[in-house]
Amino acid sequence: MIATYPETSGKCLINGEWRTVDKTADVINPAHTHEVVGKVALCSNEVVNEAIESANQAFKEWSCSDINDRSDRMKKAAEELAQIVEENVTLYVRENGKALVEAKKDLLRCVDVMKGSAQELLEWWKPEKYMDGQNVQIRRRPRGVTAIITPWNSPMVLTFKRVVPAVLAGNTVVVKPATNCPLTIMNFLKVLASHFPVGVINIVTGSGREIGDKLCSDSRVKTIAFVGGTETGKDIMKKSSSTLQKIFMELGGNDPAIILEDANLDKDAIERLKMGVLRAAGQVCSAIKRIYVHESRYDELVEKLTKSFERVVVGDGIQPDVTMGPLNNESQFNYVTGLLERTLQTGANVVTAGIQLDPETWDHGYFMLPSIVTGAQQDSEIVQAEQFGPVIPILSFSTNDQAVEMANDSQFGLRASIWTESEEKAIEVADRLEAGAVFHNNHTVFKDLRLDFPGLKESGLSRETRHGSLELFADSYGFGD
Template sequence: MISTYPSVSGKYLINAEWIEVKETANVINPANISEVVGEVALCTKEIVDSAISVASDSYKTWSLTSVEDRALHMNNAADALAKIIEENVTLYVRENGKTLIEAKKDLLRCVQVMEECAAELINWWKPEVLPGNQSVQVRRRPRGVTAVITPWNSPLILTFKRVVPAILAGNTVVVKPATNCPLTVMTCLKVIAEYFPPGVINIVTGSGKMIGNVLCSDSRVRTIAFVGSTETGKEIMKKSGERLQKVYMELGGNDPAIILGDANLDEEAIKRLRMGILRASGQVCSAIKRVYVHESRYEEFVKKLKKEFERVVVGDGIQPDVTMGPLNNKAQFEYVSNLIKRTIQSGANVITSGIQLDPETWGKGYYILPSIVTGVNQDSELVRVEQFGPVIPVLSFSDIDEVVELANDSEFGLRASVWTENEKLAIQLADRLEAGAIFHNNHTVFSDLALDFPGLKESGVSRETRHCSLELFTDSYGFAD
C-alpha cells in the first residue's frame, strides 16, 4: 500500500509558492474507497481573488515576451515532464480509476500537446498579410488572465489542451482542477510552473460553484475555458456574459454510432466499437452513448458486441490484466447504478457481461460490469441522457432518413460515427448529422493533437479546428498602412 501523499497534497499554487490550508478534503481511490490518495485544499474566496491578482500582475510582463521565448520555456518544461511520467502513472490510476494503459497514454499525450503547440506557435503567430489594394496585416495578441476549469474524467489532457495554448499565447492562467481528481494534474503542473516566471501558472482548488462564481465575476479574467456538464456550462455563460468574458466550453455529449447494412462487423471493428463505448469506463463526453443498427444486422451486432463485452476484465486499474476500471466517484456510481435499475424496471433487456477480476473486493470500489441494453426506444431515459458509464442502448432502424432523424434527435451534438464500407455514403450521411466531428468506421479521438472540433448545440461553445487551440486564447487586430 502506498501511504505517502504527493507533495501537492492539501496545497494551492500562487506566485510560485505552494501554500497549505487548514481545511481540506480527502481524495479517494475509486478502486478501494477506504484508501485516501491525498488531500485537496478547500480554498477560500480570498485565495481565489489573490490568484487572479497575481495572474493579472504577471500578465503585464509575460505578455511582452517573444513567441520564441515562450516556445523555449514550453519545450524545456516538456522535457522535464517527460522524465516523471513513469513515476506518476500509478498516482493517476489511484485517484482517477483509469487502467495503467489509459493513464500512461494520457500522460504521454500531455507532453505531446506541449511539444506540438510550441512548434505550431512560431509560424502561426506571424502576421498574415491580406490580399487587396491596401496593405493590411492580421496580427495577434494575448487576452489576459485565463481561467481553466476542468473535470475529473480525463483531467490531464483536458487541462493541458487549455493551459498550454493559453500561456504560449502570452496569457497567464488560474487553473481549477476537479476536487475528485486533482493530484496528478497539480503534480505535473508543478514541474511545468518551475520553467515559467512566477504567477504565469496558478492553481486553486475547492468548491466548484464558489470558485466559478469568483472567476466569472472578476473583470480581470478575460477568458473562461471550461470542460464539464452542460448545466454548469449554462451557469458560467450567464455569469460571464455580464462582463462579456470570452468563453470556450466543451460540454456534454450523447454520441450516436450508426451501423449501416453493409458495415464490416469483423473482430477488429467490434473491438473499435467496444473501445468507443467503454474507454475510461464510459466516462468520456465523446464516447458512444447510443448505437443505431440497421435491422438486417441487429441480432448479429448484439451477439458480437456481447461476446466482446464478455472479454472485458473489470477491477483495480493498477492490475495489468484489467481492461476497465471503476467509475471515478460515488455520485457517478450511484447515478449509473440507479439508471440501470430504472432501465430494468422499464421492461428493457439488460445484458450484463464481463469478468470481475477480484470478486471478493468488488464491493470496496465503484465497479460496474458493462451492459448492453435492448428493448428500448428513442424516448427511453437511457437513450435521452448522457449516461457516462459502461451501459449502452442498441436500437434498430430501417432507412437512412429515419436514422438521421433519430441521431439528430438530441440537445447534444458532440461526436458521431458512421460504420459502412461505402465512404461516399458515409460522407453524405455525415453532412446531415449534427455533430462537431464524425468518424468513419471508428469512434475515437484525433491522433493529431493540433486538431479539435468542438460540439454543436449544447455540446460546446467556440469553434476551432487547427493550431492547437491557440486562436481561442488570443485576439486579432488589423494593422493597415
C-alpha cells in the same frame, strides 16, 4: 503508519508559492474507497482573489515576451515532463480509476500537446497579410487572465489542451482542477510552472461553485475555458455575462454510432466499437452512448458486442490484467446504477457481461460490469441521457434517413461515428449529422491533438479546428495603412 501523499497534496499555487490552506478534503481511490490517496485544498474566496491578482500582475510582462522564448520554455518543460510519466502513472490510476494502459496514454498526450503546440505557435503568430489596394495585416495579441476549469474524468489532457495554448499565446492562467482527481495534474502543472515566470501559472482547488462564481464574475478574468457538464456550462454563461468574458466550453455528449447495412463487423471492428463505448468505463464526453444499427444487422451486432463485453476484465486499474477500471466517484456510480434500474422498469432488456477480477473485494470500489440495453425506445431516458458509464443502448433503423433523424434527436452534438464500407456513404451521412466531429469505422480522438472540434448544440461553444486552440486564447486585430 503515516500515509505518504504527493508533495503537492493539499496545496495550491499562488504567485510561485505552494501554499497550504486551512481546510482540505480527502482524495479517494475509487477502486478501494477506504484508501485516501491524498488531500485537496479547499481554497477560500480570498485565496482565489490572490491567484487572479497574481496572474493579472504577471500578464504585464508575459504578454510582451518573445514567442521564441515561449516556445523554447514549453519544449524544455515537455522534455522534463516526459521523464516523470512512469512515476506518475500509478498515482493517476489510484485517484482516477483508469486502467494502466489508458492512464499512461493520457499522461503521454500531455507531453505531445506541449511539443506540438510549441512548434505550432511559431507559424500561427506570424501576421496574415492582405494586399488589395491597401496593405492590411491580421495580427494577434493575448487576452489577459484565463480561468481554466477542468473535470475529473480526463483531467490530464483536457487541462493541458487549455493551459498550454493559453500560456503560449501570452496569457496567464488560474487553473481549477476537479476536487475528485487533482493530484497528478498538480504534479504535472508544478513542473510546467517551474519553466515560466512567477505568476504565469496559478492553481486553486475546492468548491466548483464558489471558485467558479469568483472566476466568472471578476473583471480581471478575460477568458474562461471550461470542460464539464452542460448545466454547469449554462450557469457559467449567466455569471460571466456581466463582464462579457470570452468563453470556450466543451460540454456534455450523447454520441451516436450508426452501423449501416454494409458495415464490416469483423473482430477488429467490434473491438474498436467496444473501446468507443467502454474507454474509461464510459466516462468520456465523446464515448459512444447510443448505437443505431440497420435492422438486417441488429441480431449480429448484439451477439458480437455481447461476446466482446464478456471478455472485459473489471477491477483495480493497477492490475495488469484489468481492461476496465471502476467509476470515479460515488455520485456517478449511484447515477448509473439508478439509470439501469429505471431502464429495467420500462420493460427494456439489460444484459450485463464481463469478468470480475476480484469478486471478494468487488464491493470495496465503484465497480460495474458493462451492460447492453435492447428494447429501449428512442425517447427513453437511457437513450436521451448522457449515461457516463459502461452502459450502451442498441436500437435498429430501416433507412439511413431514419438513422440520421434518430441520431440528431438529442440536445447534444459532440461526436458521432458511421460504420460502412463506403467512404462516400459515410460522408453523405456525416454531412447531415449535428456533431462537431464524425469518425468513419472508428470512434476515438484525432491523433494530431492540435486538432480540436468543439461540439454543436449543448455540447460546446467556440469553433476552432486548427492551431491547437491557440486562436481561442487570443484576440486578432487589423493593422493597415
